[in-house]
Amino acid sequence: MTNHSRRTFLAGTTAAAVAMLAPGKYATAREASSPAVTAPISGVFQRTIGKIEMLSVSDGANSFPRRENFVSNVPPVDVVRALQAARLPTDTITLTFTPVVLKTNGRVIVIDTGLGEAAFRQSNGVGGQFHTNLEAAGYDAAAVDRVLITHFHADHIGGLVTADGRAAFPNSEIWVPAAEYAFWLNNANMARAESEATMANFQRARRIFGILGDSVRTFEPDTEVAPGVTSMATHGHTPGHTSFVVESGADKVIIQGDVTTHPALFIRHPDWHGATDMDAEMAQQARIKLYDRAVAEGMLIQGFHFPFPALGHLAREQDGYRLIPIG
Numbered sequence: 001m002t003n004h005s006r007r008t009f010l011a012g013t014t015a016a017a018v019a020m021l022a023p024g025k026y027a028t029a030r031e032a033s034s035p036a037v038t039a040p041i042s043g044v045f046q047r048t049i050g051k052i053e054m055l056s057v058s059d060g061a062n063s064f065p066r067r068e069n070f071v072s073n074v075p076p077v078d079v080v081r082a083l084q085a086a087r088l089p090t091d092t093i094t095l096t097f098t099p100v101v102l103k104t105n106g107r108v109i110v111i112d113t114g115l116g117e118a119a120f121r122q123s124n125g126v127g128g129q130f131h132t133n134l135e136a137a138g139y140d141a142a143a144v145d146r147v148l149i150t151h152f153h154a155d156h157i158g159g160l161v162t163a164d165g166r167a168a169f170p171n172s173e174i175w176v177p178a179a180e181y182a183f184w185l186n187n188a189n190m191a192r193a194e195s196e197a198t199m200a201n202f203q204r205a206r207r208i209f210g211i212l213g214d215s216v217r218t219f220e221p222d223t224e225v226a227p228g229v230t231s232m233a234t235h236g237h238t239p240g241h242t243s244f245v246v247e248s249g250a251d252k253v254i255i256q257g258d259v260t261t262h263p264a265l266f267i268r269h270p271d272w273h274g275a276t277d278m279d280a281e282m283a284q285q286a287r288i289k290l291y292d293r294a295v296a297e298g299m300l301i302q303g304f305h306f307p308f309p310a311l312g313h314l315a316r317e318q319d320g321y322r323l324i325p326i327g
């Protein structure tokens with residue numbers, strides 16, 4: 001992805017600006033995004049974790065009409081109230097996407113990849129901005145050493161390949177959770193897919209990992225997957241969904257992936273079941289276990305779908321938690 005035309009780059013910049021202005025609360029977070037890398041770059045936020053340099057790099061956003069079953073185990077009126085309490089629109093759900101880049105021991109590590117170049121074109125740059133923003137931050141995709149994946153949904157693995165079907169990180173190893181790979185590449189599981197969306201996930205995984213071939217490595221939970229980065233099983237959203245603990249000296253951040261897909265709903269109400277959680281009961285248990293730990297240890301947490309720059313601390317609030325964003 002080093003051959004972006006000027007036109008593509010400008011399209012991305014414009015789209016980033018549009019995405020930034022659309023939902024007001026995200027615009028506020030971005031305006032406050034400092035310290036910047038060298039000069040302020042929209043969609044990129046830098047922070048250090050001990051000796052590790054960490055970038056939140058926006059992939060854009062997706063807005064869609066709220067389905068009645070977006071939360072499957074409470075009446076829709078409760079969901080409307082929760083959105084109103086967070087000062088969010090009640091008829092539209094907006095999810096932002098924020099992959100992470102780490103520079104540690106001279107190596108460049110990417111965690112999750114956004115929707116990818118094909119989606120960038122299809123959405124006119126509203127989603128799939130990660131590669132453009134990565135380039136704007138001064139990183140060449142060819143210089144990425146390792147990509148870590150939390151799970152195999154499109155917004156996390158789509159950016160592994162280019163629109164014309166090549167590896168988007170041509171010199172990188174691609175590290176994926178073993179349980180996730182085993183589930184999505186299994187023919188019997190695919191034959192049991194109950195919805196078109198799930199079937200599309202199976203087909204996408206086959207296409208992408210077919211392209212990547214020998215560069216793919218699988219890992220188990222509690223494994224050091226990169227210097228200072230350890231995998232942690234948070235299964236439920238998908239069968240092998242995995243989070244990562246990034247640690248350097250006394251500093252630590254949890255990269256939670258999709259333990260929660262919408263903070264105002266599932267952080268505030270951790271026992272609510274998201275329609276995209278494949279095993280919602282298991283996802284709830286993983287969420288509460290992780291968030292109890294994050295509160296007890298005062299840990300910084302990064303959430304792929306948290307409002308940009310997708311970083312914050314958690315506090316207890318009534319029967320759930322509250323996200324205290326950093327921006």
Ligand SMILES: [Zn+2]
Pocket residue numbers: 153155156258304305
């Ligand atoms: Zn996601």
